[in-house]
Amino acid sequence: MVTQERAARTRRSLIRAAAEVFAEVGFVPASLGVISKRAGVSNGALHFHFANKNSLAEAVEAEAAETVRRVTEAVRARQGDPLQSVVDATHELMGYLAQDVVVRGGFGLAGDIGRRAESPLRREWQRWVEESLRRAERSGVLARDVSWADAARVIVAATVGLEVLGGADASWLSRQNVTRFWELLLPRLADRPRVSALVSSGSAQLSAPPGRHPV
């Protein structure tokens, strides 16, 4: 049992160290030696857990995808206004991108041309946004002259832009910046009588990622 726990801890350290190194130098120049040293484990221990650099990258992406899924499922479970769900999920996702190196590393790999692999992350985010906007349209929350597809496209493009710009300048990911984005967009997207009930800064139940500081 103790050995299993230690193995799980080593695996987590390796994923975290790999995410850091991928985020710092990119996939191709990232060295397994640097990653194992950063994780405080031997090369042998790294190879016990991961066959090669690609399987490490897949583990980073899988853990980041798991976080995104947890965020979107928790937001959706509240069963509130689907537009408010998208607002809340955007705040949480940007918070993780600012604070969680595995989420940042996972999205970084999605945009890393040297990785040469389809990343599930952006596609899953896009699918969730589209599904939420479809629900918003069906439930009459969306403004009548706005289609769910157009609304989803703008939201996906803007959130990918915030993610990418946030890599160089974290202020793009701040709660204030995301709030302003929604203050601008919601009056256009929401059916008029509903706008005042929507909270651009995120609804109160919004949970902060562990260790997240106000940004």
Place this chain on the structure above:
Amino acid sequence: MVTQERAARTRRSLIRAAAEVFAEVGFVPASLGVISKRAGVSNGALHFHFANKNSLAEAVEAEAAETVRRVTEAVRARQGDPLQSVVDATHELMGYLAQDVVVRGGFGLAGDIGRRAESPLRREWQRWVEESLRRAERSGVLARDVSWADAARVIVAATVGLEVLGGADASWLSRQNVTRFWELLLPRLADRPRVSALVSSGSAQLSAPPGRHPV
């Protein structure tokens, strides 16, 4: 004279080949041997023009920046509605990203973590959008409850997102997609009486990049 012309042509071929290879594999794995072969010149000719891979990348970025500057200056010279200028420039920029390998390669380098250099491209685009939105606010074209800074932030985030998503799926860069983006956004950004005068698909004088096909 003939020699100078030939040298200029070789330089252009090398910049184009480098942009292609950077866009295909990223900065770090790009090989000078592959670039000179792709350009149809010797390694010696490459080194006559460029000291190293970094100076090639700088030349790609400089040529892409020059194209962006030409687009924004031409659009601005029309002295029309500053919001229409931003719409037109966005259409032209996305057209170049879809069709011009040097512009695509230049923006790709801006997002390439292995490059480890400040790229002027996104920053210059952001500065131009901000300046145009400031003019829109001053001239009363912007909706009264929208600040130029918030409008610029949304436009910059969304256009960076389109650029990045367009690298994997060119439909994000299509005129139709960019038009829908503006159809959604303009009714929120523009002062109400002005909206009907604005053309989401770009004003008629819009020039297509050389060899551009309808997308």
